[in-house]
Amino acid sequence: MAMKHYPAEFKADAVALYRSRPGATIKSVAEDLGVNTETLRNWIRADDGRRPGAHSPTQAAAPAQVPEPTEAELAAARKRIRELEEERDILRKAARYFAGGDALVNRFQFVDDHRRRYGVKRLCTILGIARSSFCYWRRTVPARAARQAADDQLARRIRAVHTASDGTYGVPRITAELHDDGERVNHKKVARVMRTIGLAGLRLRRKYRTTIPDPAAVKAADLIGRDFTAERPNIKYVGDITYLPVSGAKPLCLATVIDLCSRRLAGWAIADHMRAELVVDALAAAERTRGSMAGAIMHTGHGSQYTSAAFADACARTGVRRSMSAVGSSAGNAAAESWNASMKRETLKGAKAWPTARHARLSAFRWASRYNTRRRHSRLGQRSPITYANAFFAPSTTLPQAA
Structure with a gap:
């Protein structure tokens, strides 16, 4: 493992290694040490200039006087050579651990794997890490292994919940699902594990305009004033229309x-048109589900379907009071628009359209049923709509479970 900057001691030892091998070439010694041949040659020349009796520019022809090394010096040089060769071998082995990046944990692992042969102190010195840091890392191995095992188990549970939601749930809903299953886990940990295993909830798609007002139609007053809350079920409703795009065909309307x-x-x-009977049918379905909607508020936009005489007659028969948001207000019917966005996001999953009208109908039917009975809602404390509604009724008068 070559270095860009060599300490003076290393240079001196490299020159001493070359001089202790009378038959060796500069190239062979440089390869053993893992340095450039010309670099070692320059070190030798510089050392020649510092040695006693070295020639000056004016004495170029004078032969250099090289004193014979003593036995002690030779023994020290041989010892240093062995150390350098061993360090070279250590660095070559360590290079295999750093193939994925010279991370600190990789260096700790290398020291742990080779400590019996070379010793912890020497390995830490060669690799440039603190021995105390390595000792702490080794002491905490069991705790890290336990945490990793717990993360692996949590990851399996998260995958199961994510799969059961058709890949739509994000951190908040998965956390709530785990809590209901008895898993006491923080949402930050769920987010961390989801990032690790590459899972995420679905995100919002851009909106399309479906409300086309009729300027000549009679408008109803706004009875809710953007207050999209209600004290109990069956007193406030919102209605809206959205497109269900179909590939290569006319879109359906929901x-x-x-x-x-x-x-x-x-x-x-659902229909293949946007005439008034579409919204009349939706109101009739709601009345069948509730049994009675008399006295409730039905809030909608200013679309021609909702301002039509047919829808006004249907509201009168049902006993609901009509309410309409302000003209041109994007937030006037936000609750209904939010439902539309969630449904498309979690059924299309990034696709632009369903392959056929049948696919679109079945997908909307399946999601509507799951939405009412199973899907967790952030505004309901991560409970499903029917679970939340049932809390307002005695067991004998619990709302029916069908969507």
Whole structure:
């Protein structure tokens, strides 16, 4: 392992090694030490200039007087040579450990693997690490192994939860799922393990405009004023329409009715059109689910479907009071738009469209059912909508489980 800068002691030892081998060439000694041939040659020339009796520029022809080394000097030189050769072997072996980067843990592991042969002190000196740091690292091996085993076990549980959610859950929902299963784990640890194993929840896609207002239609007043909360189920609802894109074909349209207390999808309808009967069918489905919606508020946007006479008649028959957000307000129906975004994000999973209309219908049906009964909602304390709603009712009057 070559160095860019060599200490003076190393240079002196290298020159001494060359001089102790009368039959050796500069090239062979340089290869043994792992240095450049010209570098060693320059060291020898510089040493020649410092030795007693060395020739000066004006005495170039005078032969240099080289004193014979004593036995003690030869023995010391031979010992140093052996040390240098052994250090060279150690560095060559250590290079295999650093193939993935010269990380500190790799150096610790090398010392641990070779300490019986070379000794900890010498290995730490050669590799440039503190012996106390190595000793601490070795003492904590069992604790690190236990932590790694715990992380591996947690990773398996996280994978299972992530897979069960169709790859949609992120850190908050996975943490809540683990808590319900009795796993007391911090969300930061879940995030760390998920980064390690390359898992992540799905992210929002960009929105598409589906609300097209009718300027001539009669508008209803805004009865909720962007207050998308409710004290109990069945008193406030929001409705909206969203596209279900189909590859190479006309998109389907999904109309929804969502309870603002439990965020439950109370009713929904899918069609290949955006006429008023689509939203009328969604309201009728919600009424069937609830049994009665009399007195509740039905809040929507200003789309022509919701301002139509057909939808007004349906609301009158159902007994709900119509409410509409302000014209041109992107936040006027945020709860419904959030539901649409989550549904598309977690069903399309990055794709631009479903392959067929049948795929789109079945995917929306499956997700709506999972959403109501199993999917954890951040606004509900990471509980599903039906689980949250059931807390408001006695067991004998619990809401039906069907979506």
